[in-house]
Amino acid sequence: MSCCVFLLSFTPRPDDIVAAAxxxxxxxxxxxxxxxxxxxxxxxxxLRHIRRSGHFSPFEHASFTFAIDGLSRIASHQLVxxxxxxxxxxxxRYVEMRGPDAxxxxxxxxxxxxxxxxxxxxxxxxxxxxxxxxxxxPKEDAxxxxxxxxxxxxxxxxxARELHHFFTLRLCRxxxxxxxxxxxxxxIAVRSVxxxxxxxxxxxxxxxxxxxxxxPCGRPFSSLEELLDEKSV
Amino acid sequence: MSCCVFLLSFTPRPDDIVAAAxxxxxxxxxxxxxxxxxxxxxxxxxLRHIRRSGHFSPFEHASFTFAIDGLSRIASHQLVxxxxxxxxxxxxRYVEMRGPDAxxxxxxxxxxxxxxxxxxxxxxxxxxxxxxxxxxxPKEDAxxxxxxxxxxxxxxxxxARELHHFFTLRLCRxxxxxxxxxxxxxxIAVRSVxxxxxxxxxxxxxxxxxxxxxxPCGRPFSSLEELLDEKSV
Amino acid sequence: MSCCVFLLSFTPRPDDIVAAAxxxxxxxxxxxxxxxxxxxxxxxxxLRHIRRSGHFSPFEHASFTFAIDGLSRIASHQLVxxxxxxxxxxxxRYVEMRGPDAxxxxxxxxxxxxxxxxxxxxxxxxxxxxxxxxxxxPKEDAxxxxxxxxxxxxxxxxxARELHHFFTLRLCRxxxxxxxxxxxxxxIAVRSVxxxxxxxxxxxxxxxxxxxxxxPCGRPFSSLEELLDEKSV
Amino acid sequence: MSCCVFLLSFTPRPDDIVAAAxxxxxxxxxxxxxxxxxxxxxxxxxLRHIRRSGHFSPFEHASFTFAIDGLSRIASHQLVxxxxxxxxxxxxRYVEMRGPDAxxxxxxxxxxxxxxxxxxxxxxxxxxxxxxxxxxxPKEDAxxxxxxxxxxxxxxxxxARELHHFFTLRLCRxxxxxxxxxxxxxxIAVRSVxxxxxxxxxxxxxxxxxxxxxxPCGRPFSSLEELLDEKSV
Numbered sequence: 001m002s003c004c005v006f007l008l009s010f011t012p013r014p015d016d017i018v019a020a021a022x023x024x025x026x027x028x029x030x031x032x033x034x035x036x037x038x039x040x041x042x043x044x045x046x047l048r049h050i051r052r053s054g055h056f057s058p059f060e061h062a063s064f065t066f067a068i069d070g071l072s073r074i075a076s077h078q079l080v081x082x083x084x085x086x087x088x089x090x091x092x093r094y095v096e097m098r099g100p101d102a103x104x105x106x107x108x109x110x111x112x113x114x115x116x117x118x119x120x121x122x123x124x125x126x127x128x129x130x131x132x133x134x135x136x137x138p139k140e141d142a143x144x145x146x147x148x149x150x151x152x153x154x155x156x157x158x159x160a161r162e163l164h165h166f167f168t169l170r171l172c173r174x175x176x177x178x179x180x181x182x183x184x185x186x187x188i189a190v191r192s193v194x195x196x197x198x199x200x201x202x203x204x205x206x207x208x209x210x211x212x213x214x215x216p217c218g219r220p221f222s223s224l225e226e227l228l229d230e231k232s233v
Numbered sequence: 234m235s236c237c238v239f240l241l242s243f244t245p246r247p248d249d250i251v252a253a254a255x256x257x258x259x260x261x262x263x264x265x266x267x268x269x270x271x272x273x274x275x276x277x278x279x280l281r282h283i284r285r286s287g288h289f290s291p292f293e294h295a296s297f298t299f300a301i302d303g304l305s306r307i308a309s310h311q312l313v314x315x316x317x318x319x320x321x322x323x324x325x326r327y328v329e330m331r332g333p334d335a336x337x338x339x340x341x342x343x344x345x346x347x348x349x350x351x352x353x354x355x356x357x358x359x360x361x362x363x364x365x366x367x368x369x370x371p372k373e374d375a376x377x378x379x380x381x382x383x384x385x386x387x388x389x390x391x392x393a394r395e396l397h398h399f400f401t402l403r404l405c406r407x408x409x410x411x412x413x414x415x416x417x418x419x420x421i422a423v424r425s426v427x428x429x430x431x432x433x434x435x436x437x438x439x440x441x442x443x444x445x446x447x448x449p450c451g452r453p454f455s456s457l458e459e460l461l462d463e464k465s466v
Numbered sequence: 467m468s469c470c471v472f473l474l475s476f477t478p479r480p481d482d483i484v485a486a487a488x489x490x491x492x493x494x495x496x497x498x499x500x501x502x503x504x505x506x507x508x509x510x511x512x513l514r515h516i517r518r519s520g521h522f523s524p525f526e527h528a529s530f531t532f533a534i535d536g537l538s539r540i541a542s543h544q545l546v547x548x549x550x551x552x553x554x555x556x557x558x559r560y561v562e563m564r565g566p567d568a569x570x571x572x573x574x575x576x577x578x579x580x581x582x583x584x585x586x587x588x589x590x591x592x593x594x595x596x597x598x599x600x601x602x603x604p605k606e607d608a609x610x611x612x613x614x615x616x617x618x619x620x621x622x623x624x625x626a627r628e629l630h631h632f633f634t635l636r637l638c639r640x641x642x643x644x645x646x647x648x649x650x651x652x653x654i655a656v657r658s659v660x661x662x663x664x665x666x667x668x669x670x671x672x673x674x675x676x677x678x679x680x681x682p683c684g685r686p687f688s689s690l691e692e693l694l695d696e697k698s699v
Numbered sequence: 700m701s702c703c704v705f706l707l708s709f710t711p712r713p714d715d716i717v718a719a720a721x722x723x724x725x726x727x728x729x730x731x732x733x734x735x736x737x738x739x740x741x742x743x744x745x746l747r748h749i750r751r752s753g754h755f756s757p758f759e760h761a762s763f764t765f766a767i768d769g770l771s772r773i774a775s776h777q778l779v780x781x782x783x784x785x786x787x788x789x790x791x792r793y794v795e796m797r798g799p800d801a802x803x804x805x806x807x808x809x810x811x812x813x814x815x816x817x818x819x820x821x822x823x824x825x826x827x828x829x830x831x832x833x834x835x836x837p838k839e840d841a842x843x844x845x846x847x848x849x850x851x852x853x854x855x856x857x858x859a860r861e862l863h864h865f866f867t868l869r870l871c872r873x874x875x876x877x878x879x880x881x882x883x884x885x886x887i888a889v890r891s892v893x894x895x896x897x898x899x900x901x902x903x904x905x906x907x908x909x910x911x912x913x914x915p916c917g918r919p920f921s922s923l924e925e926l927l928d929e930k931s932v
Binding site for chain 2: 470487494524560561
């Protein structure tokens, strides 16, 4: 039931670009030369050092663009609150919503009686949506009756610094399940192309052993593997 | 049916602060002195000059904080796409939605038969929402079935530069009706406390006589009064 | 020798506005009502809770505008790297630099022989600047020979969230001395008008007892008073 | 005498990524499919349409990272005022400035007598810098006497939307000569890899035939070729 996230594009050699930018600050050499001049070993330890000291600004030079499909508009409303990012989202003003397409939360989907009612209600709402359009109501107004959990599509770009911030907030067990699933998919995708930038990432329990939440979940992550393997739904 | 917007707080003496900041760039005097040293006349013409030349950066020094009630979550989703602003929004994860509280678009509300169906459907959705919660579904999941047009509350802060940008986009006749209403209420509110900063504001048809839209509405505004008097709903 | 910072304007009732915005997220009441409805006690503990949990977003609703005079252009170059802020700065393209006006760092000013040489060199550079202008060189080009430590003026606006971030970075003993002095002056100024928002502020040694720097100074602050009383120069 | 700019990295297929993101808003198809599904012709006209209507947000999905060497710290101070961008800059706190390395403005460099005085003064300032360091003054304080026109190095990342904004401001004949040179080098670099995104770019005289400056230069650009061929120095 979780959304589909696909890494559409990204800054090539993200680990190398960030390492060269970081070294530039302390060198009297052009970044053009620094880009070619680094052993893998040294790069790893430099990037680890930056991550741990929190001096994340060179991480901004690597950007990642995702295609996201099947996310609810509830989750997309949360998502676009991250302001240091770029979004293009399917418009319900211009695109007609054809069939019933609401995301069913697992807490509902796992109980057959509730699941049936939820799906019937989504179907009924969509029928009224269609009827309103047939009566001349603009799509942008008819959608007011569609469930908030309706599915949407986005293209989103974030740089590696904001991604780390996003992962810290949204991979916490207290985050909303749908955006947690999205974050997990994103982390898996970026680790495959920028393994050093994202060698470590996630909520503070995992990174520092400390929880900053006012109501801790009581189940701190003990490893990144545990986090990545989990299904929140 | 339109939302309620109230100017909760703002930088005192907004016109003066912006004028002092603008003059600082071209003076060898402290802003502390510039703040006290200006005739009203001169200030007006300075601020008009800045607005017309598009060199808006001093306008950022004046901030405005609004309380917004009764906006649909459709419109709030659009609103928070303005990234150079600050938002606090009522959480549907934590706050239970008590009674039916969907915004009815005028195109539906003006047709009694459609209005009745819309309101019944909103009522039905809310009943299922309540039922789901009674069955132990978390509020944050039950809300997936609530209409997207459900009402929300926000506190929002924007500076005068971003407000001008917002007014240019969102007071256009092609903007969505609900966010246009909000923008109109905001403009009326800020004009009452910062008359020089917002002496002129609105879509490009009003400011420059030219339309930048790909599908022009064909009815350019001829005066700010026309824009402010209008009811879009 | 340190710069002069003056709080030019700020959002009235900053503590109250932030508290109302924070409560809105968890209430079914308008912010207009929340603004009036709070005991001082409760407000203090709410704001302390937000600060400590790091959920700083409501702090963005309070903005503070400073006049800064006598800061070197070295320090202003660092300062404007804080991107979530607004700046108006005296232009060396348009304003002629009349007399010698370089900031003398204490490490130089405290050694009479070095001080004399430094001041003579600044004087010589300014004489050449004047001579170049007399020969028809534009002010914007003549300034290339002025010392980088030349004095400048700014108006700067930051919200309380970014201010906390600024104080964490720039009140650290490892920060550059001039920007530390500026930060200290700013903190004193905002504490006088927003005592709850800035009840605690500063580097991580003070806030959490932990140092995040890669080369710790070895002298963690033990109290805010110690930090505020200090003269870094 | 102008700085050296090199395109270090960029989002692959920038034209295609932006076109796919733009189409997503109006389609019921995943961006993954849109990315593959477009004729060159259609893409060109779509991107031209976006540029001309000013609805630039999809342009944010393409990022460009530059290595910049030999820019004065005067120009870098202006440059970092563009807040929607990422910067890593060579630090004068940590890197010792070895030989005289001030940028000589053409208005000075073209007059032999002035050029000689300028270079001697830069040499004298650097000698004092070295002497101060030998006397135990930290590098970060000794630099106060170096000319403001001293050379620096940066890595900078901007997305295509901000680049267009940058080109509009900084390719104007009224912009400072050094940042104009930089902007011209950047535009040439991005046009070679994203010809459709940057088919048209530059000041408003070139794009719209209108000048927004308060003191127009009187020499509007008639073609992009004219702009690109020009030497401002």
